[in-house]
Amino acid sequence: APALALREGLAGLMRHAPQCRADAPPLGVHQSRVAIRRMRSVLKMFFPAVMPHMPPGALGGFDARLKAMATALGPARDLDVFLGGMALRLQSALPDDKRLRPLMAAARRARLDAYKPLPALLTGTEFRATIWMGFGLIEALEAVPPQDDLAGFAAQVLARRHRRLKRAGAMIEQLPPAELHALRLDAKRLRYAAELLVPLWPSHHARRYLRRLMALQEALGLANDAEVARGLVRGLRITGWTLGVAEGFALAGAAGSRDMALEAWAGWREAKRFWQDG
Incomplete structure (x- = not known):
């Protein structure tokens, strides 16, 4: 593999x-x-x-x-x-x-x-x-x-990354942008592992888990893009009205993306852990 x-x-x-x-x-x-x-x-x-x-x-x-x-x-x-x-x-x-x-x-x-x-x-x-x-x-x-027991090894990897993501997002409603970005990276690491290892458990539970994880990563990515855009605008050396409008637009986008991330988080939390439940 x-x-x-x-x-x-x-x-x-x-x-x-x-x-x-x-x-x-x-x-x-x-x-x-x-x-x-x-x-x-x-x-x-x-x-x-x-x-x-x-x-x-x-x-x-x-x-x-x-x-x-x-x-x-x-x-x-x-x-x-x-x-x-x-x-x-x-x-x-x-x-x-x-x-x-x-x-x-x-x-x-x-x-x-x-x-x-x-x-x-x-x-x-x-x-x-x-x-x-x-x-x-x-x-x-x-x-x-x-590996003598590839499925067992894969289950340990997925369980460990699942726990890490769940723990990091326990207070997702209150996470500042930097920690929300770190949460996105944890979701991405879990997704890459799941995509590689999911053929060991070909089931609708596995496909649903992966879909919801991808939706979570996408929503967190949009929130991060909005924050990155805000910082990027500051570095472009523009001033006055243009700077204010661009920053405000980025802030509004970040707020909307966070709401999407909260919804996606709830959906992912409800998905069965396919390496346990089959």
């Missing part, structure tokens, strides 16, 4: 990395980040089981390279989300207001700046070394003896 998941992740990264350019659609950066996150999730999930069979530092070194790559892609992704989300909604709400032009122009300039280093980063020596390191890791993983 881990070798196959890493192989798919590397294939996705190599497929989408060439599209991480300012003159290309946002999908390249988005899908590259998804591939990186999935690979990092697999590494963390199987680390305790496979570490004794791996070369020293192999897992940690590869993970560190993936983390650095994701960090480099982050600003471009944030600006893509802003320009394709809140900025469009704001323009739709005030279609003829010329005072929004400085905001849009500043955001587009910032996006170009964020994209400038990416082509070199994703074609250079370090990128190629990371890809080859990943394939070396896959080869080592394929030589690891299979």
